Amino acid sequence: MTFYGRFCATLVSLYPNTFQKRHAEELIAVVVHRLTIRRKTRGFFAMVKLAAKEIIGLISGLGRAWIAQKRSTRVGRRHTPAGNTTLTELAHAFRNWRRHPWHTTAVILTLAIGIGANTAIFSVVSGVLLRPLNYQEPDNLALIWNHFDWLGDAPTWVHDLQVKSLRDEASRFEGLAAMRMVSGRILGGPTPVHADVARVSSEFFDLLRVNTPLGRTFNEEDDDFGAPWVAILSHDYWTREFQQDSSVIGRQLRIGFFDMEIIGVLPADFDYRMYEALGKTVVPQLWSPGSGVAVLARLNTGSSFAQAATQLDSLAADHRNRFFSGASFEYQMVPLINDITREVRPALLVLFGAVGFILLIAIANVATMVLGRAQCRTNEFAVRYALGGSHWKILRELILENALPAIAGAVLGVSFAVWGVEVLLNAMPVELPRARDVSVDLPVLGFALVATVFAAIVPALIPALHARKTDPSKLLNTGSRNPALTHRTQRTKGLLVVIQVTLSVVLLAGATLSIRSFLQVSGADLGFSREDVLTFSAYLMQEYETPQQRDEFFIELEDRVGRLPGVAAVSATTALPFSAPSFGPVFLEPQPEPIRYTTWPGQGVEPDPQQLPAGRWLMSDINAVRPNYFNTTGITVISGREFVQQDAEFSPPHVLVDETLAAAFWPGTDAVGETVWVFNTEATVAGVVRHAVHHAYGSPGRPQLYIPYAGVARTLRTSVVVRTEKDPLRLLPAIRTAIHAIDPLVPIADIETMNSRVNRSTANQRFLTTLMTGFATIALILAALGIYGVLAFAVANRRQEFAVRIAMGATRSHISMLVMNHALRLTGIGLLIGMAMVVTIGIRLDGLLFGVPGADPVSIAVALFGLLAVTGIAAWWPVRHAASIDARSTLRSH
């Protein structure tokens, strides 16, 4: 019979007995005949089509057949005394299941762990990475960035003039919207709050196909220069601040320096993120010529990503000369979903891979157990074969038998996953993008179902194939001690153990890599002190318009807070560690033309990429700090001195540089007293300080240059740093009172200790490490069980051999060595393959690791010794058992 015929036969075997008896044979013959004729007369594809139709017909007829059967049985008309085969087999399987509770429990638990962990992780992967975004035709949405070679890897904002040109020239796009996040204090609501505000052009909501349930979205006139300012509230802000009051439309709101009218409220499920949390308010038209924006684009229906990217490439060649005086630049287009999930994607994929290994290990483990059980039933199979039992029937029975615990395991696993997803989301350190899309839903259940079917069928196939390959007559003679069968079973079990060991090595090495990387991160020298430092932001608004006013405020703040008992030092800065500072080029020589800068209120300064600098220069973080900053944060001053209040008044002004910048410009010499040009101004280096980690771990970070805070033209957000003598958070009420004594309207926000800032930046690493360690532990336990099972069985089988050896004078330790050798042979092969895999996979993980190479010898060694130790533990009992065999009684009983 052809494969297809067999497949149909399996399907027909699920039909009621009466139907099978009458029609099965003829039906299958007709199906095969029709397919053959169809292929000959109309070709291969017509045959495939018919085959699919036949399968669908057979599956859809199942329900009807059983209903008809039930009807006729109920009325007692066509009673089948033999009952139905499938039902009989199910009952048989269930009995078998109950007869071996330990075996069944082990299978159920193993599969529950495998399926549960996979379902939990898959629901996160599915919700975050796979599920389409909650917009119409989300695949057509993309973000467009500028990419300049000379600005490094990071994509940069697109300039307003470019957006205008792209709108006219890029025909592959339905439209482009400009947007930018800013933050500002919102007044006019019931309470003044500091919030993120997204500034978007009027096309934004049209492109996302989002409508406001209350009020309207932006229209073209709102974009006009000089048009009245308008704002749309997020549902969240509307609910929290206005208690969903619909009369809010038309009311005035003051955001930062601007008064604007509320024209609409967004739907509750609208969740758009750029870099930060969702803007509380959305405002159009706030960008001026020359400033940068992020560009949201929607492709025309029918245009592919590749076509659009090609068009952008050709436009970039033209725009290079038009906007950037020939500087090398290109457009970078990223699908919206990739941009939103880019920070979590690699970690999630690694976790998904790891958890997939767990499932494979679990299935290999179950296969070992099922094989062991099946071997005990060799005689039964032999008798059935000898009596003409069908191979398919035995296979079906084995699958059914395995399906029961697999289904039970899956139910347990999915329940565990539902709970696990909650735990995962709560434990997730940094807010996961699209977290609200994560749930155990239909696609996830489908995934669990596929995993279950896989787990039910694969372990059953192996014993069935074994039984088939063995000659029934020989089996009947030798029973379960048939040497060929025993050998084959042992070999297969060995192979399954090798698979488990291999995958466990990879997981253990992965977990070790992750732990080592995390330790490197936690123990890394940050360049500043993380203990007993409190940080918070103070927002100074229009009341403090001149640098002098702000300076006076902070002098008073430092004085009052500094006098509090328990406070050791106070200072302030524009950018704390692990927040994005401004950056710009620092030059060794004066520039022929002044460098143009784009200033963002509250967000810092960026150089205009239209200009190409001359002479020696490098891109540096530029951070404005107040006197005593280095003492407060614990950044060591290597040479020279730190800022004093008078620094701003010096001409040329004084700046400090970090060791990296000093080494780049003046290698081997003291930089103090040297001259640099920054912001088109000559400045003298007054001191050199340690490099402080300012960006994510693992990135080398730019050189750093510090300028006096008092010289900064306009900044809204200033971070205050307080060094304390004891628990910094306990001083907070006193500090708050002190500041509000100066000005009760200054909001204090983002309160955090330096320690927690640092921890937050390593939280992703810690989370990944915790999960990886958990997975590796599960893998090791399963591998140990697998090794134990195989060895225990081997020892039981070789009892007679061992007894003979002992009788011939072999010592107990010799017997122990024999068993141990067996164990090490199995583990050894797995270790070798596993280590090769670790090296291959590890190299690809380099980007996720910090301070540890992907092919890390220490991690490989840990995995090696870890697995050897596990082998030792798993082999302990079988070895002891083998060594304690009583030769005399064993030989007598044989």
Added chain:
Amino acid sequence: MTKSPINSSIKDAAAFLPLTELWFNILLALSDGACHGYAIIQEIERLTAGSVSPATGTMYLALQRLDEDGLITEKQNRANADTDRRGRRYYGLTKMGRRVASLEAERLAQQLTVAMSKQLIDRSRLDS
């Protein structure tokens, strides 16, 4: 085959109407004489010019139901029993089956007349 109690109580063949397309096609295919399953499929394909080609499983399920309901019956004395070495089962119409088929045909004819009177279908096309 005995009739199911449900259907044996229904004396009137009209109770089977309207028939499903597949049932009607099977009855039509058997109206010229007994056929085996594959021949029925071929006959249905021929009668409908290939536009109806039932899946084999669906067809056999229908044969079983038609048999249980007493519309067709398995023929023991098939004409070509000697040449059919494959042991295929042959089915023929029962009196009841023939009655049901003609009632269904009449029902459809009536509907067709209505459709024509409402000029939903061109009479000349039917005639041709």
